[in-house]
């Protein structure tokens with residue numbers, strides 16, 4: 369496969385799928401890099417955060433640094449384009465980004 373973007377670009381985008389409540393909430397269009405479905409950020413109803421002991425917890429009401437779960441497949445792989453320039457409306461980018469993170473086992477290892 370020929371990548372249309374440098375690996376650093378994919379890596380940077382991937383970091384935005386973590387602790388991303390601020391970017392996902394209120395964003396009209398988000399994509400999941402696991403299942404490649406798209407949805408409104410407000411459709412996300414499940415989030416991961418950490419309790420006072422640093423243990424991961426699942427919550428329904430996100431805090432600022434909660435991590436979104438995809439409402440379709442439940443994976444923590446949601447990317448929005450709020451406050452960044454990732455071309456998530458570009459199908460080719462989404463396909464390549466998804467292939468990249470799947471190839472690196474990023475999605476599976478979360």
Ligand SMILES: [Zn+2]
Nearest residue numbers: 400403438441
């Ligand atoms: Zn998904």
